[in-house]
Amino acid sequence: MNQKLDFRLVNDRALQSIDSVLNSWLPGGKRQGSEYVVANPVRTDSRPGSFSINLNNGVWCDFATNDKGGDLIALVAYLDRTKNGEACKTLGQFLGIDSAIGAHDHTQPSTPPPPKLKPPSPDFEPVRPVPASALKSCPTSIRNLGKPSMYWDYLGEDGKEILLRVMRFDNATANGRPKVLICIQY
Structure with missing residues (x-):
């Protein structure tokens, strides 16, 4: 029996643990700003530079081959040469969560909402009209x-x-x- 998978939950949790996900599937990479740059293990790639993963949202691309994806599940599917559903299950197991829909209490959001920040108060108050x-x-x-x-x-x-x-x-x-x-x- 096929069960529906909670892709959103798995992706949210994977983003929260992005360092451990990337170190497991793509060891030896390095951070460059908000990107993780590593040699692509799927093809002959002698040095990092053309394969990178955005650390904020999980979007990834191999600029040499134009292979790309929108999240960490798609990255795992690409690296393991499998389908997204299988990659979702694999990533869920790695993260220690059940990837099936309905396996979790959805009364709480999978990721906490970001704190609401007050805009900084200006250092000055403009005077109009100018005296x-x-x-x-x-x-x-x-x-x-x-x-x-x-x-x-x-x-x-x-x-x-x-x-x-x-x-x-x-x-x-x-x-x-x-x-x-x-x-x-x-």
Whole structure:
């Protein structure tokens, strides 16, 4: 009798244990940022570089052959040369979980929801409209660059409030460039 498999549960748990999964099926790889890079054992691959697995979501690809998959079950199926259902069972056994649907209490999610984070409070509170005293102090030159050959003020809806000033310096030698544009936002 065929039983339905809980692919989502197995993938979620595999992602939670991605280091042990990858070290078991693909030993000798190394982390490079959010990727696990390793030589592909399925083909003649003398050094790592073209075969990588995303450590955040399990998506993998061999860029030399264009073999790819969307999760760790597909990776195990590819490496073991089997079908996804068999790979789901194998990975479930490796993780110590029953891969059958209904074998688990689904009243709790298979992965806890991420904690809700408050957005960071800004270091400053913008003042609108910009006070007239601040507009008078709007720079008309930049130290080390001198006075701009031109500048453009982008005004608010009232036609008076400066929201942004773009200055052009033609004779500047910053980084060896003949022209520098600088934007100042208010």
